[in-house]
Amino acid sequence: MQARRKSVQCLSPTGLHTMSYQEWGDPFNPEVLVCVHGLARVSDDFDALAKNLADRYRVICPDVVGRGASGRLRNPMHYQIPQYVSDMVTLLARLDVVKVDWFGTSMGGLIGMGIASLEGSPIRKLILNDVGPALNPVALARIGEYVGQAVAFDRFDEALGYIKSISQPFGVHTDAQWEKLARDVLRQNAAGQWIKHYDLGLGLPFKSVTAEQVTAGEAMLWAAYDAIRSKTLVVRGENSDLLSLETVTEMTKRGPCATxxxxxxxxxxxxxxxxxxxxxxxxxxLRDD
Known part of the structure; x- marks a missing residue:
């Protein structure tokens, strides 16, 4: 089973850009699952999940703008959730379906929260993978530190070691799984060096965030979460430094009262x-509720 690579044109304040996405399963299946990756990852992260669910869903896995096969934004300060939500609304219009289910890892979950919180949202079921309305500033700083750093490796094994070092929180994986996780986010430049797949400008919004903006942003995220009416599952890595146990406990008690x-x-x-x-x-x- 192979995915079909497609694209849709989206709009930012500085012009048009292309968002690439992969489609699995029957293209006419009205049951649609949208899977959106984390900050520095790509649509290929969902290959195994999409193959497993393609018997029941038309599975759509986009490369968020600035990543993978998608275009880049002219102004990197627009690499933020409101732009991503806008792009996904354009994608949903392209899919021409009434309802979708949503799986979002980290940033992809925040995008899903943004759409699910809107009146008339098409999201029926929502999976938030290790993300919620309150984010640990220390963890954000850890992520932001490496996102904007340029790296170049002459050998793939060196690049693989780098990806493994920054991805250790992913937990135990086989050698084959680590190789795929690395190859999915590495590209070779004209000199044959292995580099990151994304626009390094992704790191710029992190550098400009103030403590006041973090506080205001968290309040907005909780307001969005409280407005969600989709049936919601939150998945937390036991050792997560981004999503605290206190936050997920609160998420089970308010808003959609997530499982x-x-x-x-x-x-x-x-x-x-x-x-x-x-x-x-x-x-x-797939559980009937």
Whole structure:
């Protein structure tokens, strides 16, 4: 089974850009699942999950703008959630469906929260993978530190070692799984060096955020979460430094009153490439409620 690579044209304040996405399963299936990756990842992260669910869904996996096969923004300060929400609304219009289910890892979950909070939202079921309305500033600083850094490796094994070092919170993976996780986010430049797949400008919004903006942003996220009416599952890596146990406990009590599943021996964020993790998503998405 292979994905079909497609694209849709989206609008930012500085002009048009292209968002690439992969489509799995029957293109005429009205049951649609949208899977959106984390900050520095790509649509290929969902290959295993999409293959597993393509018997029941038309699975759509976009490369968020600035990443992978998608275009770049002229102004990197627009690499923020409101732009991503706008792009996804354009994608949903292209799909021409009434309802969708949503799986969002980290940033992809925040985008899903933004859409699910809107009146008339098409999201029926929502999976938030290791993300919520309150984000640990220390963890954000950790992520922001490496996102904007340029790296170049002459050998793939050196690049693989780098990806493994910054991705250790993903937990235990086989050598083959680590190689795929690395190849999905690495590209070779004209000199044959292995580099990051994304626009390094992604790191600029992190550098300009003030403490006041963080506080205001968190209040807005909680307001969005409280407005969600979709049936919601929040998945937390037991050792996550981004999503605290206190936050997920609160998420089970307010807004959509999410169901909570914790995955042991994993930090930020579960990759959903193993059969055990995929089963968590499949059970929630396909269960009749």
């Amino acid at each position: 909570l599943v914790q995955i042991s021996s994993v930090g930020h964020a579960p990759t959903f490439v193993s059969a055990e993790q995929i089963a968590i998503a499949r059970d929630f998405l």
